[in-house]
Amino acid sequence: MNINNQHYKLEVSSSKRLLDVLREDLNLTATKECCGIGECGACTVLVNGKAVLSCLMLAAEADGAEIFTAEGLADNGQLSALQKAFLEKGAVQCGFCIPGQLIAATYLLAQNPHPTREEVEEGIAGNLCRCGGYERIIEAILSVAEKGEEQQ
Amino acid sequence: MNLQAVGTSQYRGGGFERVTGQQKYVADIKLPGMLESKLVTIDCAHAKILSIDTTEAKKVPGVRLVMTAADLPQPVPRFGPQIADRPVLADGEVKFHGEPVALVVAETIEAAKEAARLVHVHYEELSAAFTVAMALDPATPLVMDPSLRPNDPLARTNIFNEYHFGWGEIDESQADLVVENTYSFPMVTQFSIEPHAFIAAPDKDGIAVWSTIQHPYWLQKILANLLGLPLSKVRVYAPDPGGGFGGKQHTKYEPVLVFAALKLGCPVRLVLTLEETFQAVRRTSCETYIRTGFTHDGKLVFQDIRANYLVGAYVDIADRVVAKGSYAGSGPYNVPTVRILSRSILSHTPPATAFRGFGNPEVNWAVESNMDEAARLLGIDKLEIRLRNLAKKGDKFIPYDKPADGDWREAVLKAADLIGWNKPLPPSHHRGISVGMKLGPTTGLSYSLVRLLGDGSVIISCGTSDMGQGARTVFAQIAAEELGIPYEKVTVVMGDTATVPYDQQTSASRSTVLMGNSVLKACHAIHAQLKTRLANVYQIDESKISVEHGKVILPDRESPISDLIRIALGKLGGELIGVGEERKDAEKDHPLGGSACFYEFNCTAVETEVDKDTGDITITRYVTVSDVGKSINPLQVRMQDEGAAVQGLGHTLMEHYIFDEKGRIRNLGAGDYRILTSMDLPKEFYSETIENADGPGPYGAKGMSEGALLCVSSAVASAVSEAIGTTIKDLPLTPERVWKAIQMQK
Numbered sequence: 001m002n003i004n005n006q007h008y009k010l011e012v013s014s015s016k017r018l019l020d021v022l023r024e025d026l027n028l029t030a031t032k033e034c035c036g037i038g039e040c041g042a043c044t045v046l047v048n049g050k051a052v053l054s055c056l057m058l059a060a061e062a063d064g065a066e067i068f069t070a071e072g073l074a075d076n077g078q079l080s081a082l083q084k085a086f087l088e089k090g091a092v093q094c095g096f097c098i099p100g101q102l103i104a105a106t107y108l109l110a111q112n113p114h115p116t117r118e119e120v121e122e123g124i125a126g127n128l129c130r131c132g133g134y135e136r137i138i139e140a141i142l143s144v145a146e147k148g149e150e151q152q
Numbered sequence: 153m154n155l156q157a158v159g160t161s162q163y164r165g166g167g168f169e170r171v172t173g174q175q176k177y178v179a180d181i182k183l184p185g186m187l188e189s190k191l192v193t194i195d196c197a198h199a200k201i202l203s204i205d206t207t208e209a210k211k212v213p214g215v216r217l218v219m220t221a222a223d224l225p226q227p228v229p230r231f232g233p234q235i236a237d238r239p240v241l242a243d244g245e246v247k248f249h250g251e252p253v254a255l256v257v258a259e260t261i262e263a264a265k266e267a268a269r270l271v272h273v274h275y276e277e278l279s280a281a282f283t284v285a286m287a288l289d290p291a292t293p294l295v296m297d298p299s300l301r302p303n304d305p306l307a308r309t310n311i312f313n314e315y316h317f318g319w320g321e322i323d324e325s326q327a328d329l330v331v332e333n334t335y336s337f338p339m340v341t342q343f344s345i346e347p348h349a350f351i352a353a354p355d356k357d358g359i360a361v362w363s364t365i366q367h368p369y370w371l372q373k374i375l376a377n378l379l380g381l382p383l384s385k386v387r388v389y390a391p392d393p394g395g396g397f398g399g400k401q402h403t404k405y406e407p408v409l410v411f412a413a414l415k416l417g418c419p420v421r422l423v424l425t426l427e428e429t430f431q432a433v434r435r436t437s438c439e440t441y442i443r444t445g446f447t448h449d450g451k452l453v454f455q456d457i458r459a460n461y462l463v464g465a466y467v468d469i470a471d472r473v474v475a476k477g478s479y480a481g482s483g484p485y486n487v488p489t490v491r492i493l494s495r496s497i498l499s500h501t502p503p504a505t506a507f508r509g510f511g512n513p514e515v516n517w518a519v520e521s522n523m524d525e526a527a528r529l530l531g532i533d534k535l536e537i538r539l540r541n542l543a544k545k546g547d548k549f550i551p552y553d554k555p556a557d558g559d560w561r562e563a564v565l566k567a568a569d570l571i572g573w574n575k576p577l578p579p580s581h582h583r584g585i586s587v588g589m590k591l592g593p594t595t596g597l598s599y600s601l602v603r604l605l606g607d608g609s610v611i612i613s614c615g616t617s618d619m620g621q622g623a624r625t626v627f628a629q630i631a632a633e634e635l636g637i638p639y640e641k642v643t644v645v646m647g648d649t650a651t652v653p654y655d656q657q658t659s660a661s662r663s664t665v666l667m668g669n670s671v672l673k674a675c676h677a678i679h680a681q682l683k684t685r686l687a688n689v690y691q692i693d694e695s696k697i698s699v700e701h702g703k704v705i706l707p708d709r710e711s712p713i714s715d716l717i718r719i720a721l722g723k724l725g726g727e728l729i730g731v732g733e734e735r736k737d738a739e740k741d742h743p744l745g746g747s748a749c750f751y752e753f754n755c756t757a758v759e760t761e762v763d764k765d766t767g768d769i770t771i772t773r774y775v776t777v778s779d780v781g782k783s784i785n786p787l788q789v790r791m792q793d794e795g796a797a798v799q800g801l802g803h804t805l806m807e808h809y810i811f812d813e814k815g816r817i818r819n820l821g822a823g824d825y826r827i828l829t830s831m832d833l834p835k836e837f838y839s840e841t842i843e844n845a846d847g848p849g850p851y852g853a854k855g856m857s858e859g860a861l862l863c864v865s866s867a868v869a870s871a872v873s874e875a876i877g878t879t880i881k882d883l884p885l886t887p888e889r890v891w892k893a894i895q896m897q898k
Contacts, residue, residue: 013262029173029179030173032179032345033179033347033423034426035823036425036426037823039823040822069173070172071173073172073173074171079171083172093164093620093791094395095167095171095392095620096344096394102171121831125829130342130343130345130397130795131395131620131795132795133797133828134798134828134830134833138830
């Protein structure tokens with residue numbers, strides 16, 4: 001598979017989740033595990049451009065796929081517009097949900113570059129945050145949408 | 153005071169690492185040769201363990217150890233922050249649903265999980281007490297072995313402790329109205345998005361532990377005691393936790409992991425599932441019976457409160473939660489007489505521990521709801537009845553504690569203004585307003601090291617845990633302010649007991665005040681050293697030099713510290729090191745062992761709409777106003793208050809453990825236990841502060857971050873009860889519960 005524009009060839013056991021391969025085999029730990037049952041969004045990655053919960057996908061299903069994780073968001077240390085907005089608007093507290101939130105937001109803006117507030121609320125509804133209460137995250141995403149600097 | 157770095161919304165320290173995914177949480181750390189582990193539990197709330205058969209489990213390829221209580225030193229070591237009641241692994245008896253009976257260690261997590269399934273536990277299920285009534289029934293077996301609390305007259309009951317607070321003699325004849333009710337507060341869990349994780353590794357002649365812990369120095373002490381090691385041989389690494397909210401304050405599974413790592417001679421990791429965190433930490437649930445006396449014009453005459461907090465099978469810090477949560481139960485009001493009886497009641501449920509608000513929201517819910525009922529019965533506006541009773545700055549509203557330390561009325565009026573209290577409401581909308589108050593820390597001890605390096609950059613070492621509240625940012629801002637350097641040039645080092653000086657704990661919204669003052673003092677120590685050095689260099693008297701807010705004032709000129717640091721350090725260069733110490737000592741005769749460092753005061757006002765066909769509550773407008781003294785970082789203050797409010801809406805609207813008839817939790821994990829999502833938010837949200845620089849912290853700051861959670865429930869319930877014409881006294885206000893209340897009216 002291709003992860004963040006890097007090619008990886010590996011053999012994995014048929015029972016391994018994509019999340020395990022990313023985190024344990026490849027040490028790509030930006031993608032987090034919280035609930036493990038597809039309810040919290042901490043493990044969100046893009047698979048062939050679609051937001052996917054990597055705890056619900058077997059690694060084998062991602063054979064040959066293009067995977068994008070939060071490690072890929074910054075370009076040579078240059079933060080993406082969404083990453084900057086998350087910092088500027090105060091979306092980041094403990095940070096554990098943030099990689100998943102950023103990927104969900106990236107996907108949302110790729111699908112819908114100028115979402116309404118309601119559409120943003122819906123777009124990240126699958127990504128739980130316990131620190132911040134979502135207001136700052138929503139504001140950050142809207143600020144990027146308004147500037148027209150959508151990702152990807 | 154003209155402040156540069158303080159009072160500005162600097163980017164969160166560690167923010168870059170968090171948005172790029174580089175931040176390493178405990179579960180992201182891999183040590184060479186590290187083994188994985190899994191806890192073994194039985195699906196039972198209370199059982200006698202007859203035998204544990206590990207034969208099959210040990211046969212799983214890759215399994216290195218299956219550890220039960222029998223493999224531990226005997227008698228099985230026990231630990232706990234208040235009383236050493238908790239065995240490292242279940243010792244002959246399982247006392248709550250999810251208490252581990254064994255730990256399996258294997259080369260892979262898959263093997264550990266597989267083997268954990270193959271550990272056969274033979275047990276006899278016993279009846280479980282998982283409500284206050286069950287625990288108090290004399291026929292119920294004792295949760296705690298009485299031998300663990302010798303000479304305790306309560307040892308043969310399930311009451312762990314009883315507290316009596318208050319003042320004056322309640323004289324009912326003075327009251328024109330007595331409002332009497334019982335309110336219940338649910339069992340809820342902290343639900344940090346990062347589940348607890350631990351690694352233990354032998355470290356030369358000692359042990360190293362990585363933990364998602366809020367109180368690394370307390371953990372260090374507990375492990376040193378368990379192992380008989382000096383503190384210097386127990387090194388606790390505490391990477392920034394991914395959310396704590398109290399649930400990561402105290403030792404959980406570090407001890408069993410330490411014994412396993414020492415036995416195997418290699419690192420062992422344990423990462424909990426979210427379901428397991430539900431069985432590891434929760435808030436005290438509470439049933440509060442309350443009688444409140446009023447005069448006809450709404451003045452409080454007495455508060456008579458009996459709060460039965462249900463703590464778990466082991467005490468953890470929950471008994472302190474009960475004491476501190478109920479102590480100020482009568483609220484931020486002037487009340488002539490108060491009688492509070494609160495009890496910590498043991499039960500066969502997961503150990504309750506600290507959770508944002510520390511026992512206060514439970515009683516606040518009852519006190520504030522009674523205020524609303526009195527307002528209705530007396531025909532007084534809900535805002536007005538609060539204003540009539542609110543303590544003014546300087547009032548000794550708790551006779552033996554710190555006087556009211558803020559202009560609380562100002563906060564209430566601001567909230568009322570923002571919610572539009574006197575403006576007409578849209579049809580079918582209703583409003584509620586509530587106040588909450590909580591004591592800050594009663595004792596504290598925080599050391600810090602501030603090093604002003606030769607190039608004018610700064611390293612702060614301090615033992616606060618930055619679990620999301622943004623402590624790094626605040627301390628860096630203080631040092632930037634005092635040493636006159638850009639915020640970006642400050643590095644804050646935390647989370648290693650071997651290199652960072654002692655801090656008592658990260659809790660009770662203390663760090664900005666206590667560690668903040670410690671950092672401030674360390675900076676002032678550097679100021680003093682600068683004066684001495686410059687006096688020497690310029691051959692003038694030290695008294696002719698002053699240093700403040702990053703500037704050196706010499707007889708003939710003013711210079712930023714950064715311009716003079718090289719001159720001050722001289723040829724050898726090096727650095728200036730300031731040590732900060734901030735302590736709040738215990739007070740021997742105080743009922744809590746110490747008076748309040750400050751009060752967190754909040755006023756919350758809401759506007760709601762209830763769908764009478766479904767019982768669904770929509771918060772159309774939400775206002776939270778906290779008295780914070782001074783915002784060191786206004787954006788972070790807002791982030792804390794918004795987060796606290798949304799967390800409070802959780803236990804108000806949807807969160808609660810559901811037990812089956814045997815005391816097993818039926819809604820473990822994110823599937824069946826709901827917290828708010830981005831779709832459940834108030835339609836409009838306003839978060840404001842009162843800042844009169846009247847706190848004991850740097851620049852007049854008070855602690856904040858719990859205040860905005862204290863009185864959410866009563867504010868919402870007050871609006872809902874107006875909408876549906878009846879009062880609900882049990883949380884959460886689920887659609888089902890609201891709908892039923894509407895149907896009962898018909």
